[in-house]
Amino acid sequence: MNRPTVRREAEAKAPTTTKRMTMIEAIRDAHDVAMAADDRVVVYGEDVGYFGGVFRCTAGLQEKYGPTRCFDAPISEQGIVGTAIGMAAYGLRPVVEIQFADYMYPAYDQLVSEAARLRYRSAGDFTCPLVVRMPVGGGIFGAETHSQSPEALFTHVAGLKTVMPSNPYDAKGLLLAAIEDPDPVIFLEPKRVYNGPFDGHPDRPIVPWKNHRLAEVPTGHYVEPLGKAAVRRPGTAVTVVTYGTMVHVSLAAVSESGIDAEVIDLRTLLPLDLETITQSVQKTGRCVVVHEATLTSGFGAELVALIQRECFYHLEAPIFRVGGWDMPYPHVHEWNYFPGPERVGRALRAVVEAD
Structure with a gap:
């Protein structure tokens, strides 16, 4: 079976300029940089294509890269993650979005029994370069089925890597590192800082320095290493x-x-x-x-x-x-x-x- 290869090289590995971005914009930019550099990167999930995601983290990607690189999936978390594992084993680098972390439980068995174990079960013949993105946490009045923080469920599973950035700069650099990693990465995105360091309540800013709503983020390719605080x-x-x-x-x-x-x-x-x-x-x-x-x-x-x-x-x-x-x-x-x-x-x- 022929596996797909990288068809386009990144124009430059070192970023040359910066732009003020929210975390949503930084995550979107990370997708863009990865998809431009590597045709193996595909992005899909519920409403991530035409609509651009419920939080707009994938807005514009389908228009730019076409419906075979960024597309919508049925409302089936098990199906989304299961097909992504197959794609990763074949040689693609899927980045899938679970609309809220609360929705991932039907797919948990796929992550535990398949994604996390593929490298070890195959004695290294197969890897699973898969990224599963999920918004986590409360503070947006999302109620009990849109507000959970289940990171401990993933850190308990040997074979999975678990990431949670706190700011736009790290969000882009860590997401690019996760996409390039040969093993499955759970990428958790705290919703309360998607648009700046606020808790979502109009009268309760998390921090007093509101001018830090945006962060300077390099526009090119860069990575923040996984496993470094x-x-x-x-x-x-x-x-x-x-x-x-x-x-x-x-x-x-x-x-x-x-x-x-x-x-x-x-x-x-x-x-x-x-x-x-x-x-x-x-x-x-x-x-x-x-x-x-x-x-x-x-x-x-x-x-x-x-x-x-x-x-x-x-x-x-x-x-x-x-x-x-x-x-x-x-x-x-x-x-x-x-x-x-x-x-x-x-x-x-x-x-x-x-x-």
Whole structure:
């Protein structure tokens, strides 16, 4: 069987200019750059073609690349992911969108039993260069079936890589890295920062610096390496380990509390940059882990276990976790469900004051 090959080379690997973009625009640009460089990249999902996606992340791609490169799929998440696995095994590089992460459960078996295991089941004869994009999290009044944060379900599966950017620059660079990766990548996009660092409520900006609604993003090809965290704010009193929307919430909490906290944005949950986390916690001696998902059995529990193991003799206080309530997503009370600056600030004060 003949496999497709790259038909067009990228005009330049190094970006030459930048443009101010939202995360939606940066994700759209990443698709464009990847599709222009490699004919094997195909994009599809529910409403991603003619309509351009419910959040407009694929707008214009079908018009530019045609209906064989960007197209709509039936309302069947299992079918979308299942066909993408077959395409990836054949040699294509499919990028599929699940309209909301809450909809991915019918496809979960395909991800666990097929995509994650293909390389190992075939002893390396086949790989699965597949990207599954999903909007995650609450804050847009989407109710309980449009607002979940299921990242822990993917980080538990050996063979999958899990990514969650917090800003436009990282969103483009990480998505391009994910598309070029030989293994399946789950790419989670926090909806509350799609259009800037806001929580969706007209009276509640996440952060005080509203002028950071857009970010300077290179217009050409660049990648941010999977498995490398970023220090968003240096500090000495306590380390905050977080990702996605909660990066902005944590930065706001640090600003409001006045505590000299170091804030680490994981960017990639798996593979995890444990070295950056360990260096920070060994320096500060204290740690708070923050995520939007339900607290119990969330990814924060894994982080706490790893930090405890690596930093036990440097810790001066218990590690604190801040997360969502242990209950199904409460639409009416969503602003209390997920952590805000006040709740994170209380945790920061508690861990700093602990003996």
